[in-house]
Amino acid sequence: MQNNKRPESMARIATEEQAQAFIAGQIAEVKAQVGDKKVLLALSGGVDSSVVAALLIKAIGQNLVCVHVNHGLLRKGEPEQVVEVFRNRMKANLVYVDAADRFLDKLAGVSEPEQKRKIIGAEFIRVFEEEARKQQGIEFLAQGTIYPDILESGPVKAHHNVGGLPDDLQFELVEPLKFLFKDEVRVVGKALGLPDGMVYRQPFPGPGLGVRCLGAITRDRLECVRESDAILREEFAKNGLAGKVWQYFTVVPDFKSVGVKGGKRTFEYPVILRAVNTVDAMTATVEDVPFALLQHITDRITKEVKGVNRVLYDLTPKPCGTIEWE
Numbered sequence: 067m068q069n070n071k072r073p074e075s076m077a078r079i080a081t082e083e084q085a086q087a088f089i090a091g092q093i094a095e096v097k098a099q100v101g102d103k104k105v106l107l108a109l110s111g112g113v114d115s116s117v118v119a120a121l122l123i124k125a126i127g128q129n130l131v132c133v134h135v136n137h138g139l140l141r142k143g144e145p146e147q148v149v150e151v152f153r154n155r156m157k158a159n160l161v162y163v164d165a166a167d168r169f170l171d172k173l174a175g176v177s178e179p180e181q182k183r184k185i186i187g188a189e190f191i192r193v194f195e196e197e198a199r200k201q202q203g204i205e206f207l208a209q210g211t212i213y214p215d216i217l218e219s220g221p222v223k224a225h226h227n228v229g230g231l232p233d234d235l236q237f238e239l240v241e242p243l244k245f246l247f248k249d250e251v252r253v254v255g256k257a258l259g260l261p262d263g264m265v266y267r268q269p270f271p272g273p274g275l276g277v278r279c280l281g282a283i284t285r286d287r288l289e290c291v292r293e294s295d296a297i298l299r300e301e302f303a304k305n306g307l308a309g310k311v312w313q314y315f316t317v318v319p320d321f322k323s324v325g326v327k328g329g330k331r332t333f334e335y336p337v338i339l340r341a342v343n344t345v346d347a348m349t350a351t352v353e354d355v356p357f358a359l360l361q362h363i364t365d366r367i368t369k370e371v372k373g374v375n376r377v378l379y380d381l382t383p384k385p386c387g388t389i390e391w392e
């Protein structure tokens with residue numbers, strides 16, 4: 067029976083020095099747990115799995131097998147960043163799986179939000195399972211479980227909203243961050259040399275852009291979400307809002323409206339901007355984004371993103387709106 071209670075003697079990790087002491091301790095523990103055996107990790111590029119990867123690369127090097135599944139619903143530049151940071155810089159043993167077509171084919175015509183989530187979660191497990199079966203001699207599965215996951219939902223991180231690997235692939239778990247709170251994970255990530263863009267990332271849902279491309283996902287609207295999201299992030303970063311606003315993104319609904327561009331009538335999609343602040347995601351307030359910046363973002367999105375002729379700003383707090391639209 068694994069102990070899932072944070073030891074009372076464990077001090078908060080707030081400084082580089084404390085993080086280095088934690089890292090040294092975990093390297094020793096992981097080495098003692100896994101010896102010269104192989105460990106598999108689903109590396110999404112999110113804060114938790116990235117910190118686990120960086121820590122385990124230090125502890126066991128090439129015996130860590132990272133699998134990055136690109137489900138086609140990631141933000142612009144994310145898969146490339148995972149490959150750059152982990153394969154090129156940290157020399158990780160990284161398997162990159164481009165499964166975008168596979169996910170989008172499975173999602174074609176599916177409009178019910180929970181059904182979309184289930185398909186994305188189940189397909190993720192299937193792709194990961196296939197990669198796990200290709201690997202020889204895996205005995206351990208690393209997970210980016212953190213302490214709030216244990217407090218909220220029992221011992222296993224509910225990464226993708228559905229079950230887990232089949233019985234014959236039940237590996238022993240390696241969970242070096244399981245007693246850490248999110249702010250501590252970030253301090254450890256910094257100390258491990260991960261880039262700020264990874265360590266201080268805003269939260270991103272497991273189903274990714276799939277829940278921001280409303281209704282049945284189509285490739286053209288998914289591109290509208292991805293490109294408009296990239297512009298919003300770029301403008302927030304330039305204007306000092308990136309580290310200040312808790313979560314910000316764009317949403318593309320599945321209807322069009324009439325507009326006019328270059329003297330010609332258009333019939334194209336709107337983009338909805340959302341920017342919220344919260345402590346625990348249970349309630350949220352809307353960021354008071356300067357009007358001139360909203361105008362500038364609108365201008366850029368309508369000029370640069372193909373198929374978009376309108377931009378709206380969502381002024382709804384939670385409650386009564388949720389943070390995501392689906």
Ligand code: XMP
Binds near residue numbers: 183269273313347388
């Ligand atoms: P809502 O929309 O419920 O979102 O106000 C609260 C927080 O949870 C995130 N979220 C998800 N995260 N899988 C995830 O991993 C999901 O299916 C999911 N749905 C919402 C959302 O981005 C926000 O941070």
